Amino acid sequence: MDTATACTGRPLIVGPPELKEPYPKLVEGVVVKGFGRGSKELGIPTANLPSEVVDRDLAKIPIGVYYGWAQVGGGEVYPMVMSLGWNPFYKNEKRSGEVHIINKFKDDFYGQNMKIAILGYIRPERDYDSLEALVTDINIDICAGVESLKREKYAEIKGDVFFKK
Ligand code: ADP
Ligand code: RBF
Ligand code: MG
Numbered sequence: 461m462d463t464a465t466a467c468t469g470r471p472l473i474v475g476p477p478e479l480k481e482p483y484p485k486l487v488e489g490v491v492v493k494g495f496g497r498g499s500k501e502l503g504i505p506t507a508n509l510p511s512e513v514v515d516r517d518l519a520k521i522p523i524g525v526y527y528g529w530a531q532v533g534g535g536e537v538y539p540m541v542m543s544l545g546w547n548p549f550y551k552n553e554k555r556s557g558e559v560h561i562i563n564k565f566k567d568d569f570y571g572q573n574m575k576i577a578i579l580g581y582i583r584p585e586r587d588y589d590s591l592e593a594l595v596t597d598i599n600i601d602i603c604a605g606v607e608s609l610k611r612e613k614y615a616e617i618k619g620d621v622f623f624k625k
């Protein structure tokens with residue numbers, strides 16, 4: 461889908477004007493295999509966090525869709541959108557945390573350490589009548605994430621020591 465079509469229908473600047481509790485939420489973990497449902501084939505691969513990390517570090521964060529920064533293996537820091545929840549469309553039985561990094565990678569990076577800074581909330585999780593409707597909404601999330609991250613207060617966090625350690 462082209463960006464002009466994807467980026468309509470919902471507000472694109474989301475999240476609070478100031479960063480406050482619980483943001484920035486800094487979390488890291490090794491990228492694990494997910495459900496293998498072909499997110500990659502849809503053009504939206506999601507790097508899944510280990511369930512221990514989701515259960516320990518993301519227990520208090522409400523389920524939903526978020527935006528922030530992500531870094532793999534100490535490399536560059538990119539924009540990301542994350543789904544935290546039960547994926548009602550697939551009726552998962554476990555809460556998962558999956559991160560779509562807004563960058564084209566040459567190779568997979570399973571087993572590598574991923575650091576994320578969660579910076580704001582986009583929307584609640586939803587159920588959908590079709591896979592197409594889910595993908596359309598995720599593409600709007602990507603636009604909203606990119607647009608929202610352009611605000612100045614987020615640039616600082618991109619350069620935070622968290623990503624330099
Ligand atoms: P799985 O069900 O195993 O999570 P996916 O289809 O969601 O499979 O693909 C996720 C994998 O794709 C990630 O673990 C990572 O190795 C790779 N990948 C490549 N590009 C990206 C990207 N931009 N964002 C997230 N993961 C990516
Ligand atoms: N799954 C859902 O069931 N409901 C959602 O609202 C939902 N939102 C998502 C938002 C983003 C930004 C991402 C990356 C994933 C989302 N998912 C959601 C998870 C999706 O079902 C999962 O990544 C599938 O593997 C896509 O095929
Ligand atoms: Mg995945």
